[in-house]
Amino acid sequence: xxxxxxxxxxVVLIPLLAxxxxxxxxxxxxxxALALAATWASFLISCLLLKQVLTTGTxxxxxxxxxxxxxxxxxxxxxxxFVLLIVTAIAALVLTFGRRSIKSDLPEGRRSIFYAAFLLCxxxxxxxxxxxxxxxxxxxxxxxxxxxxxxxxxGRDRRALNAAFQYLIMGSIGATFILIGIGxxxxxxxxxxxxxxxxxxxxxxxxxxxxxGFAFLTVGFGLKLALFPLHLWLPNAYAYAPSAVSAFLAxxxxxxxxxxxLRFLLGIFGFGFALGAMPFDMILIGLGLAAILSAxxxxxxxxxxxxxxxxxSVAQVGYIALGIGLASxxxxxxxxxxxFNHAMMKGAxxxxxxxxxFRIGSSRIENLAGLGKRMPFTMAAIAIAGLSLIGIPGTxxxxxxxxxxxxxxxxxxxxxxxxxxxGSFLALIYVGRILEAAxxxxxxxxxxxxxxxxxxxxxxxxxxIANIYFGLHTDFSYGLAERAxxxxxxxxxxxxxxxxxxx
Amino acid sequence: MLLTCLAITALVAIRRNDLFAVVMxxxxxxxxxxxxxxxxxxxxxxxxxxxxxxxxxxxxxLSTLRLTKRYEAARRRNPILPLxxxxxxxAALVYGMLDAPRFGDPxxxxxxxxxxxxxxxxxxxxxxxxxxTSVLASYRGYDTLGEVMVIFxxxxxxxxxxxxxxxxNHRLGRLAIGDTLVLRVVVKVLIAFIMLYALYVQxxxxxxxxxxxxxxxxxxxxFVIYDxxxxxxxxxxxxxxHWLGRLAAMGIFLYAGTGVASMxxxxxxxxxxxxxxxxxxxxxxxxxxxELGVGITVFAVILTIFHAFSGMRRPDQVS
Numbered sequence: 034x035x036x037x038x039x040x041x042x043x044v045v046l047i048p049l050l051a052x053x054x055x056x057x058x059x060x061x062x063x064x065x066a067l068a069l070a071a072t073w074a075s076f077l078i079s080c081l082l083l084k085q086v087l088t089t090g091t092x093x094x095x096x097x098x099x100x101x102x103x104x105x106x107x108x109x110x111x112x113x114x115f116v117l118l119i120v121t122a123i124a125a126l127v128l129t130f131g132r133r134s135i136k137s138d139l140p141e142g143r144r145s146i147f148y149a150a151f152l153l154c155x156x157x158x159x160x161x162x163x164x165x166x167x168x169x170x171x172x173x174x175x176x177x178x179x180x181x182x183x184x185x186x187x188g189r190d191r192r193a194l195n196a197a198f199q200y201l202i203m204g205s206i207g208a209t210f211i212l213i214g215i216g217x218x219x220x221x222x223x224x225x226x227x228x229x230x231x232x233x234x235x236x237x238x239x240x241x242x243x244x245x246g247f248a249f250l251t252v253g254f255g256l257k258l259a260l261f262p263l264h265l266w267l268p269n270a271y272a273y274a275p276s277a278v279s280a281f282l283a284x285x286x287x288x289x290x291x292x293x294x295l296r297f298l299l300g301i302f303g304f305g306f307a308l309g310a311m312p313f314d315m316i317l318i319g320l321g322l323a324a325i326l327s328a329x330x331x332x333x334x335x336x337x338x339x340x341x342x343x344x345x346s347v348a349q350v351g352y353i354a355l356g357i358g359l360a361s362x363x364x365x366x367x368x369x370x371x372x373f374n375h376a377m378m379k380g381a382x383x384x385x386x387x388x389x390x391f392r393i394g395s396s397r398i399e400n401l402a403g404l405g406k407r408m409p410f411t412m413a414a415i416a417i418a419g420l421s422l423i424g425i426p427g428t429x430x431x432x433x434x435x436x437x438x439x440x441x442x443x444x445x446x447x448x449x450x451x452x453x454x455x456g457s458f459l460a461l462i463y464v465g466r467i468l469e470a471a472x473x474x475x476x477x478x479x480x481x482x483x484x485x486x487x488x489x490x491x492x493x494x495x496x497x498i499a500n501i502y503f504g505l506h507t508d509f510s511y512g513l514a515e516r517a518x519x520x521x522x523x524x525x526x527x528x529x530x531x532x533x534x535x536x
Numbered sequence: 537m538l539l540t541c542l543a544i545t546a547l548v549a550i551r552r553n554d555l556f557a558v559v560m561x562x563x564x565x566x567x568x569x570x571x572x573x574x575x576x577x578x579x580x581x582x583x584x585x586x587x588x589x590x591x592x593x594x595x596x597x598l599s600t601l602r603l604t605k606r607y608e609a610a611r612r613r614n615p616i617l618p619l620x621x622x623x624x625x626x627a628a629l630v631y632g633m634l635d636a637p638r639f640g641d642p643x644x645x646x647x648x649x650x651x652x653x654x655x656x657x658x659x660x661x662x663x664x665x666x667x668x669t670s671v672l673a674s675y676r677g678y679d680t681l682g683e684v685m686v687i688f689x690x691x692x693x694x695x696x697x698x699x700x701x702x703x704x705n706h707r708l709g710r711l712a713i714g715d716t717l718v719l720r721v722v723v724k725v726l727i728a729f730i731m732l733y734a735l736y737v738q739x740x741x742x743x744x745x746x747x748x749x750x751x752x753x754x755x756x757x758x759f760v761i762y763d764x765x766x767x768x769x770x771x772x773x774x775x776x777x778h779w780l781g782r783l784a785a786m787g788i789f790l791y792a793g794t795g796v797a798s799m800x801x802x803x804x805x806x807x808x809x810x811x812x813x814x815x816x817x818x819x820x821x822x823x824x825x826x827e828l829g830v831g832i833t834v835f836a837v838i839l840t841i842f843h844a845f846s847g848m849r850r851p852d853q854v855s
Contacts, residue, residue, distance in 0.1 A: 034802055042805045049685065050792055053785035056692060096678035098807030102650055105678045146696050153689050160682070172682035176689055183693035217632050223649030233649075245632025 040082045041094040041107040044117065045160045047071050047078075048124075052152035061136070061144025068148040069128045072155060076121040079159075083114035093165070101165065102226040108165030112369065112517035116292045117162045119376045123284040124155045126380065130492040131277035134387045138189055138275040147187060151281070154180040158289045167215050167301070168225045170293055174211065174257070177289075178204045181282055185274040196269035203266040207256030210249045217246030218301070230301045238306050247306075250297050251313065258290035260354055261324030264347045271343035276387025279339060283346055284380035288372050291353055295369075298357070299521040308360040317358030322452055324351025329459035333466070339396045341463055342382055345422065348456065349375045355449070356437050362518060364440035369514040371433035374421070374503065378430060381418040381496035385411050388485035388493065398466065402474030407482040410490050412471045414497045419464035421500040424457045428504040432511060538575065542568050553608040559597045566590040579745040580668045587753040592838055595760055599845040663816035664742045664823060672747070673823040677806045680826070681791055683749075684833050688784055691837035695781075698844040723765045730758040738831050742820070748827040752834025759839055768846065777843055780836045787833030794825045 051071035055064040086092055086109055094107040109117070128151070139147055157177025161170050182204065186197035219225055221242050222233040237243055252263070259267040267287075271279045298307040308314040328347035335341035349371070356368030388411045389404065390396050405412045421428035424435075434457065441449040476482075484490075503510045545568060549561040566589030573582035637644035654667055654675065662670040672680050734755035741747030763771035794808070801810035808822020809815035 034799075034804065039799055039805070042799075046792065046796075046805065049681075050789070052685075053688065053788045057782060057785055095804050096806055097674055098804040098809060099675050103653055103675050105676055142699070143696055146692055150689070150692050150696060153685065153692070156685070166679075168676075169679055169682065172679050172686065175686045176682060179686060179689040179693055183689075183696045186697060213629070217636075219646065220636055221645055223645035223647070223651070233645075237645075240635035242632045242635045245628050248628055249632075 037081070037085065038094070040078050040085065041092060041109055041163055042096070044075050044078050044082065044121065044163070045156055047074050048152045048156045048159065052149045052156065055152060056146050056149035058145040061139075061141055061148070062132070064145035064148040065128070065132050065135075068152050069125075071152060072121065072125040072128050075155075075159065076118075076125040079114070079117045079121040082109060083118050086111055086114040102224045102229040105169050106165040106226060107163050108227070109163045110517070111513060111520050112292070112295070113163045115369070115513050115517055116288065116372065117159060119288060119373055120155070120158050120162060120285045123281060123376055123380050126492040126495060127277055127281040127284075127384065130280070130384050130387070130489050133486060133489065134276045134391050137391055138277075139187055143187070147184070150180045150183050151278075153177075154184060154281070154286075158285055161289050161293055165227050166225055167218065167227055167230060167297075170296075171208070171212055171215060174208060174293075177286070178208060178257075181278075181286060184278045185270050185282075187275050187278070188273040189275070190273045192269070193273035196266075196273045200266040200270045203256055203263070207253045207263075210253030210256070212253075214246045214248075214250030214253060217242050217249065221246075227296065227301055231303060234302065234306070238302075247302060251294065254290055254294040254297070258287045258294060259347055259350055261320050261327065261347065261351060264324070264328070264350070267347055268340055268343040271346065271383075272337055272340040276383065276390050279343075280380055280383035280387060283343070283383050284376040287346065287350055288376055291350070291368075291372060295357065295521075304360070304522060308358075314358045314360045317354045318449070319358075321351040321353075321355030321358055322449070324348055324354065325456040326452065326459075329456055329463070332463045333459060335463075336399070337397050338401065338467055339383070339386055341398075341467075342379065342386070345460065345463065346375075346379060348460070349379070349422075352434070352437060352453070352456070355453075356440065359440045359444065359446075361440055361443060362515070362522065363436060363443055365518040365522075366511065366515045367433055367436035367440050369517055370436060370511050373510055373514065374429040374433045374500075377496050377499050377503070378418045378421045381414055381493055381500065382422070384489070384493045384496070385414045385418065388489045389482075391489070392482050392485060398470050399474075400477060401467065401470045403471070403476030404482060405468075405472035407476070408484050411485045411493070414490075414493045415471070416468055417497050418500055419467065421504065423460045423464055426504075427501065429500045429510070431504055432507050436511065538568055538572050542572070554606065555601055555604075555608055556598075556606055559594060559601060562597065563590050563594040566593065580666075580672075580747070583745045583750050587750045592753050592757060592760070595757075596841060596845060599842065603845070603848055660816070662819045662823075664820070666742055666744060668745075669741050669747060669823065669827075670819075673826055674806075674808065674819055677795075677826065680830065681795070681806070684788060684791060684830050687834055687837050688788060691784055691840045694841045694844045698848060720765055723761055727758045727762060730761070731755060734758065738827065739824075741827055742823065748830025748832075749834055751827075752831040753838055755831070755835045756838035756842070760842055763842070763846065768843075772843075775839065777840070780840045780843070784833050784836035784840065787829040787831070787836065789829075790832065791826045791829030794822055794829070798822070 048068075048071045051067055055067050058064040058067070082092065092109045095101070096105040096107065098104070135144060135147065154177050157173045157175070157180065160173030161177065164170055164173065182197050182201045185200060186194050188196070215225070218230060218234070221237045221240065222230055224230055224233060234243065256263045271283055274282065298304075298313075325348045328344045328351065332341045332344035332348065335344060353368045353371050353375070356364045356371060359365070359367075386396050389401065389408065392408065393400055393404075417428070421430035424430040424433075434453065438450045438453055441447075441453065542565065545561050545565045549558050549565065552558050552561070566585055570582045570585040570590060573579075573585055637646075641647075654671055658667050658670040658675075659665070662674050664670045664674075734751045734757075737746035737754060738748060738751035741751070759771060759775060762774070794811070795806035798807045798810040799805050803810035806822075806826075809818045811821045812818030
């Protein structure tokens with residue numbers, strides 16, 4: 034095997050090996066440098082891997098040399114490669130941003146272990162993204178979950194401990210449900226490989242066991258991806274976690290959970306069963322709408338900007354769920370595209386907030402007053418990413434909402450389109466509150482603020498520029514999303530046909 | 537019968553507010569589960585459950601209990617919603633089992649699809665008599681690496697939250713359990729046997745039930761007992777805490793390094809066939825190495841977690 038054949042495993046293996054090494058360093062700075070190198074290496078490899086997938090088709094890697102279904106397979110298709118690119122890029126950017134921010138959030142004695150936990154969380158998310166084995170998803174989910182509980186609990190505020198504990202309980206229930214679901218599938222098919230499951234499921238899909246397995250899996254992933262009304266752990270977790278952790282998790286963790294749900298829905302159960310035979314598409318649309326409206330409304334009244342953005346994340350997950358629920362090429366592509374766009378906006382927003390917290394030690398809205406003049410570059414970043422969050426034309430956020438609205442109109446669902454626009458209006462209000470305070474408020478006495486250091490601004494602005502770039506050029510992002518969904522759908526159609534042929 | 541005992545234990549554990557009794561009931565629960573696994577002929581799983589669930593978890597929970605109060609505060613929460621959630625989950629589980637293959641049905645898909653190859657081919661492909669070991673360590677060796685990472689992550693999480701206090705051996709000279717001569721002599725003799733047994737479990741995993749996970753736990757138990765009887769200071773002199781972190785990392789390097797070695801030899805990650813002059817020999821060597829890696833990491837992490845909890849001061853000792 035040549036070097037490039039090992040790309041799929043290397044993306045995950047590099048941070049996996051860097052994590053224990055980082056934990057041995059006594060100097061936080063050395064651990065940071067190692068983590069930074071590992072994430073950038075992973076990112077570069079994932080770029081090469083995506084290129085490989087786009088030219089030669091799905092890339093497969095057999096762990097231990099055992100062919101599936103006996104061994105574990107890594108399987109990278111367009112969707113997997115795309116999500117992997119998001120995860121690795123955000124990890125690399127957040128770590129580039131994070132050294133000073135983490136230095137101010139954590140005591141020196143814990144920093145190297147913190148970086149090790151960060152790398153483990155990244156390892157888990159990357160592993161979940163490209164594995165082709167249902168049980169392997171669970172194992173890497175556990176790695177990423179356990180480490181993210183620990184990361185969240187490191188917040189400066191004591192309430193971080195409570196938030197992490199709440200997430201631990203909800204997340205463990207989610208993981209257990211996922212495990213039970215996988216167990217039911219295994220019981221009826223005798224296999225754990227995703228492709229093999231997809232082949233063997235239609236024959237037994239009309240059984241209580243598979244239906245129960247489906248329910249357990251969707252509720253389990255629903256908890257992990259903070260689908261309304263299972264989102265209660267998210268606002269506190271993101272609000273009280275260290276800034277770098279909020280930025281990383283908000284941009285990647287829910288995304289990977291949504292991706293895994295899509296994998297199970299379309300890649301294993303098949304389009305016909307998951308979104309046709311089950312009334313799951315209607316449920317997703319309903320819950321998505323509820324999330325958009327309720328979470329946006331709650332966000333409007335938040336005083337802590339981090340918490341506001343966390344509620345906004347719940348709403349954005351709602352848009353994605355709605356797109357999936359539309360169960361059409363356009364709707365699903367819009368959902369996948371929004372995965373990518375939302376990672377860029379929330380990454381930029383949470384990092385910019387981290388820069389503010391680094392300078393003024395707070396992220397409460399009244400303390401932001403007058404920052405537009407004192408931290409012009411940071412606030413400009415928040416403004417542009419905020420516009421993208423609302424969905425103003427010329428930004429990435431506009432593109433995904435545009436296709437989402439197109440998807441609803443295709444099916445003649447006018448009221449849905451109107452409600453999506455209303456959701457954007459609510460986003461306008463809460464983003465407007467931040468900008469109003471920053472640009473028109475009078476600075477509070479006693480708060481010193483200078484522009485954030487350049488090392489923080491560069492990664493923030495890379496994402497901000499990406500928000501504009503992908504708002505104007507949709508070939509790469511929407512093209513990939515469309516291709517990724519098209520790859521999943523025909524296979525799904527074939528299984529539907531097979532199911533119909535059989536009595 | 538066993539299931540009924542299990543249900544009763546669980547119910548009593550929920551009702552009691554004496555946490556010490558609850559911890560003991562958890563131990564009983566785990567032990568019953570282990571017996572149940574044994575009854576299902578899942579010897580390796582039973583062994584793990586007994587060592588981890590009934591053994592070391594109980595010790596860890598007790599050392600946590602030392603830090604808090606023995607009795608649970610009266611709860612004020614409304615139990616309706618949790619009860620509803622549990623009820624629905626239970627109903628879904630029963631609903632799912634209605635169409636499941638009958639218990640022990642040889643025609644069930646799990647016995648028909650992958651299992652035949654594991655049963656028939658693994659003795660010649662992997663060459664290890666214990667099929668469970670071939671599946672865990674070779675066919676699905678990557679999952680096992682993932683599990684070791686989960687354990688390592690747990691250790692890191694505890695370190696991040698609690699940290700290990702070094703240099704201030706506040707239990708110096710004071711024995712954890714009263715000054716009992718008989719206990720000290722018995723334990724001193726016992727420790728040698730525990731360690732020997734752990735090594736047996738470690739290296740005999742290819743042939744019978746056992747392997748790195750169980751061995752690591754048992755080996756850690758020897759140190760835990762020493763710590764309990766002879767005090768923390770003595771135990772830490774034998775195994776300094778800063779070495780535990782290095783050991784935990786070393787176990788992972790050994791495991792993943794074995795996989796990387798096969799990559800350098802032109803095979804896939806964790807393809808041990810590359811390591812020997814013939815594939816079966818390579819598989820043997822690979823499994824030996826990765827099981828050793830598992831054992832070292834599990835041992836170090838368990839002991840780390842124990843130290844993190846036992847090293848914390850009680851609230852009344854702080855003042």
